[in-house]
Amino acid sequence: MSMIGNYARLTPAELERVVHDPDWGRKFIGELAETEPDERSGASPARCFDTDKAWHALDFLLRRQAFPVDVVFGEEEIPGADGWGQGPPCYLTPGRVRAAAEAFAAMPAAALVSGVTPDDLVQADIYPDIIWVGDESLDYVTNYYQALVPFFQAAAHDGHAMVVWIG
Template sequence: MGMIGEYARLTPAEFERAVRDPDWAHTFVHELWDAELEETPPTDEARCHDTDKAWHALDFLLQRLGFPVDIVFGEEEMPGAQEWSCGPPRCLTPEQVRAAADALTATPPGRLVEGVTPADLARADIYPTLVWERGEPLDYVTAHYEHLVTFFQAAARDGHAVVVWIN
């Protein structure tokens, strides 16, 4: 199965409640995920998103560019939250989501991987290492990046916060 980067966007009111009541947030976010598994809305309408196993490569590539917002792990831990899988969830405020969406929009996929090879990811021990050791193309990462850009643009458009976790 492996570790997967997951996201859920919350309205400002939902985000306030989530910060006050992380147990409610856990239940609410999983209900959102369940509903979207059945409906499968387009990325620009979805409240939930995942980057599959590309999360670590995305983090590596974005850090390399000096990206201004930590969109892979979130900026702050959700206060009082228990582990959702591989640690507690972290969050991005609507303002941080807006900053991330602006920076993502200004960073085309080609720029993200410019000058980087699968061998570079393997040497940096980026999960899943075996994929990069086999020399798989970075198209996998850029495809997930493009969907993540759309997801963040929609969240910013709607004034949403984002909860992030590795599952």
């Protein structure tokens, strides 16, 4: 079974409801993900996103850069939320989403992996260690990083919070 980094943009009112009723939140976010418009259609920005298996490498690389927001695991646990995946889901308030978007804007993808080799990820036991072979393996992470940045920027622009979990 693969572990995937997941994100859902929520309005402050939706986040409040998720925090008070995590079962409703899981269902609501599942429905959001199922009804996402095709990104090529020019519709509004997606409200759900995943970083596939790049989540652990993103966490490792962002921590190396002293990134000011925990965008991989979230910062506040949703109490009573069980069964969402590997540990409980967490969230970021709209203010923390805005802080992350600002920090992302100041860090190009090249800076994220500057001075890092795939072997560094293997040595740090970053999941899944089998993919950190060859120079292109860092492209896998930077591609997800480059997609995560506009996702957070759109959320910040809209005043959204973020729910984050590893599923």
